[in-house]
Amino acid sequence: MLFTSLERKIEVLIETFIRKQLGLKAHTVTKAEETKGYMVIHIDRLGSRLLRCGLCRQRCRRVHSICKPREWRDLSMRKLPLKLRYRPRRVACPRCGVRVEDFPWAEPWARVTSALSNAVARLARELSWQGTARQYGLNWKSVATIVKRAVQYGLKNRSRPPVHVIGIDEVSRRKGQVYLTVVYDLERRVLLWVGDDRTEEAVRPFFTEEMGRRRCHTLQVICMDMWAAYAKLVREHAPQAQILFDRFHIVKHLNEAVEEVRRSEMRRLSQKEKVAFKRSRWLLLKNPWNLSDEQKERLSTLVRWNAPIVRAYYLKEAFQMFWDYQQPKRAQDHLEKWMRSAMRSRLDPFKKFVRMLRGHLDGILAWTKHRISSGAVEGMNNKIKSISHRSFGFRTAKHFIAAIYHCCARLPLPVER
Ligand SMILES: [Zn+2]
Numbered sequence: 001m002l003f004t005s006l007e008r009k010i011e012v013l014i015e016t017f018i019r020k021q022l023g024l025k026a027h028t029v030t031k032a033e034e035t036k037g038y039m040v041i042h043i044d045r046l047g048s049r050l051l052r053c054g055l056c057r058q059r060c061r062r063v064h065s066i067c068k069p070r071e072w073r074d075l076s077m078r079k080l081p082l083k084l085r086y087r088p089r090r091v092a093c094p095r096c097g098v099r100v101e102d103f104p105w106a107e108p109w110a111r112v113t114s115a116l117s118n119a120v121a122r123l124a125r126e127l128s129w130q131g132t133a134r135q136y137g138l139n140w141k142s143v144a145t146i147v148k149r150a151v152q153y154g155l156k157n158r159s160r161p162p163v164h165v166i167g168i169d170e171v172s173r174r175k176g177q178v179y180l181t182v183v184y185d186l187e188r189r190v191l192l193w194v195g196d197d198r199t200e201e202a203v204r205p206f207f208t209e210e211m212g213r214r215r216c217h218t219l220q221v222i223c224m225d226m227w228a229a230y231a232k233l234v235r236e237h238a239p240q241a242q243i244l245f246d247r248f249h250i251v252k253h254l255n256e257a258v259e260e261v262r263r264s265e266m267r268r269l270s271q272k273e274k275v276a277f278k279r280s281r282w283l284l285l286k287n288p289w290n291l292s293d294e295q296k297e298r299l300s301t302l303v304r305w306n307a308p309i310v311r312a313y314y315l316k317e318a319f320q321m322f323w324d325y326q327q328p329k330r331a332q333d334h335l336e337k338w339m340r341s342a343m344r345s346r347l348d349p350f351k352k353f354v355r356m357l358r359g360h361l362d363g364i365l366a367w368t369k370h371r372i373s374s375g376a377v378e379g380m381n382n383k384i385k386s387i388s389h390r391s392f393g394f395r396t397a398k399h400f401i402a403a404i405y406h407c408c409a410r411l412p413l414p415v416e417r
Contacts, residue, residue: 015041018082022105022113023417026051027086039077043086052102053093060091064098072105073112073138075119081137084113104417107149112142114416121150125407128390144399151402154411163192163215167223167246167377168206168230170198171384173400180401181206182384186223189376191408194401200229207237221370223377225249226360244370245363247323248378253356254316257349258284261312284313311345323367331368335361380408 015029018041022029026049031042045051050059067088074082089101105113112120116136120143124132129143136143165186170179181195181203193210195202207216219238223246224230234243262284283291283299291299302309319338325331339357342350357364387403394400405411 024104025049027104034080037081038083039080040083040085041074043084045089051089051091053091053096054100054102054108055096056093057102058093058095060093062092064090064092066090067100072110073116074105075113075116107414112138112146114414117146117149118413118416120146121406121413129403130391144402147406148402150413151405151411153414154409155405158409158411160215161188162218163187163211164218165221165223165372166192166219168203168228169225169377169381170228171381173388173394173397178397180397180404182380182404184377184380186372186376189380190410191380191404194404196397196401198229200233203230203233207233211237221366221372223372226253226356226363242366242370243363244366244372245360246372246377247367248375250364253353254319255285257347257353258312258316260349261308261347265309284309284316288317308347312347312350315342315345315347315350325368328365328368332365335365383408
């Protein structure tokens, strides 16, 4: 006797606890029932309290009908996942007509509660969608849906402060077969936009839709790669902004020139000589003061045997001084001098690099004035790469884009009511 009454009391406590946790006002928990693998929480309407319309959330006086029971997955209580079970009412809304009521614990379309979907969304910022699904006993598709909805909500509700400095870059999907364009706010270090391709047409919506005319006017500096096709877009939509070809990309092209010289020299070398130069790539690309004694020794041998590689190496080192100049005139003199010596180097990759510089001088010299760190771009790109890797490469661009927004754009999550 005593035992059963105690048991009843605990059950009531659980029900009260859950009612409070869910913040129910017009509903109540009638029963908490433990079944195989689940704790089923039975919910009912509380007396004749007014229910809200699922569309406009206005309180409605009249209940039209009662639907079949529906279930929502909720967070787990210790090891038992919770399931809410309830028979939704259809209310007669004066504005919208007969509609299913509004659920304080979930979005109208959702099959999981808002608390669970937010928890899933938060974890999906750290783990792969597969890993997140495993953690919560859901399938991959449910996680994909939750993230997609969270991103939709976030994009609609995020704050849009004025933007002054942006970086436009491309990221590859499926090992360089498909490209996406990403736009970062370099001051706030946050992703602004992702475009499905890297063509001018694909990037135009960033200026016309995401930014719009008014917000385009506050843009001051736009960082990008020299090879990018966005310069025309910038002149069209933000003519006041300075284009800056950023350090990160210029150094990347420079290193590619060194690497190309090294590889063509390697092809020329005899088999015996080759052994000494295996894995010499980092000797040439590293800063000289970071080399160990053994590496310095190998570098000097390499240098003695390979005049073209030597020229490439010194050209690379000499170019890097450009970044330290404070005065625009001096920086320009240095660059002009460097380009002349590179043209005399008889190294085709460097000649190619110089021609690229010549076509973009204004945007390269802008560095001395703005000195915008492109570290942010690099960091963000690495983050995107890791998102792609941990998911074994998304099969569709749509999912990849959602994941990028979700992890890099600092979007707000839906408010739990
Ligand atoms: Zn309504």
